[in-house]
Amino acid sequence: MTAFVDIHDVTHIYAGSEDGQPAVEGMTIKVREGEFTAIVGPSGCGKSTVMKLATGLQFPAKGTIIVDGKQVTAPVKLAGMAFQNPVMLPWRTTLKNLLLPLEIVQPHRGRLRSHRKEYEARAEALLAQVGLAGQGSKFPWQLSGGMQQRASLCRALIHEPKLLMLDEPFGALDAFTREELWGIIRDLHAAQRFTVILVTHDLREAVFLADRVFCMSARPGRIIAEREIDLPRPRDIEITYTQKFIDIVHELRSHIKTAREAA
Template identity: 75%
Template sequence: MTAFVELNEVTHVYGGGDGPPAVDGLSLKVREGEFAAIVGPSGCGKSTLMKLATGLQKPKAGMVMVDGQRVAEPIKITGMAFQNPVLLPWRTTLDNLLLPLEVVQPHRQRLRANKDEYVARAEGLLEKVGLKGMGAKYPWELSGGMQQRASLCRSLIHEPKLLMLDEPFGALDAFTREELWCVIRDLQAERAVTVILVTHDLREAVFLADRVFCMSARPGRIIAEREIGFARPRDLEITYTPEFAEIVHELRGHIRQARAAA
């Protein structure tokens, strides 16, 4: 399998010393255009995996490859969204979306001369996630779900090849969370971007992902990999089927075993 993201026997210790590793012997491969989900016990190294894949942390041992290149510094082809939308309160929603373009090349050079083009791109994204006409609003004028929609748009504004999602829906109510599952489902299908989602919600992982990777307790490594064979596009009704529940139960069993072995 040709991997777009590959971690091969990676070990990472925060601070670079001889302390206990956050991950140890961690290996996985994610194909280009694939939607992968990472689940596991709390503190198992899921977020560390994301930092390693994006170059925000360097491994003590092992190799990290993205898009055919060894990762040695923060990579520019990545968009990221987190549980906290982290929107700057003094900037409008539109200006928050444009923020990555002020940092990431080549957009940084082009932004001033092509401002109208980028504004149109941002407004198009807002419309796709149900925020049409909300660009002039400030974050404090938006609900939590609306802020998270804006955060997803910001992560995609520079058209990244890799989208990293770290518990982006964890702080939302169940109804809003399921609405946003459908938003990210549609955005990923339209753009064919490679996605790695870190989540504690097994239903979320099974609904969204092509494959789910389950990590052990700390130090983290992959202990199970589950292909999700449901056809796309998936409707929320599938989450109420016995087949869906069976996969969720299987993954929960892996996590239960990982916690027991800790």
């Protein structure tokens, strides 16, 4: 398989680590272009470390990371990122928060001033896609938590990245809002077919959204299981109540339990 994201035999130790133990060790993950993958595992297993390595925010002590055919030696410009905390700048309107990546990433940085109306229209269209039509003039503090997280997803996608990295983006939301946002990211992925790596503690979320789920061991993190999610698409929330869905969640849960007991 030719992988869009190829993390091969990677070991990473954070500088200043008190015990010198790797965060991840011998990690290998291959993600196909356009695939939606999820990474699950016990707390502290290195899930977020994988995201930092794949986007060039950290560099491994050992192994190689290749994204879109190029070895990662600097921050990956083709990636968009969204986190559990939306981190919206309170002094900027929602629309201006969305435009922030365009002020940093080339070639958009060089085009923003002369093509601002075009980019603003793109931002407004994204907001409409996630149910925030007409909200661009509001400040983050005027939006609910769920609305801020929707805006954060738009900001991650504004520069049309080929890779979307999601680090527990729905973890702080109530169950109903979380499931609503599952549907939104499902639809965005179906329409645009960017590659996704989702880091999550929520096994239901992983199974509902992903084409494939990787389970990690306790620290130092390694891949201990890989599961293709052979559920039909598009998936509606009702599928989460089917026996096949429940069986897959239980299967993944057993891997996590084994990983915890081995720690």
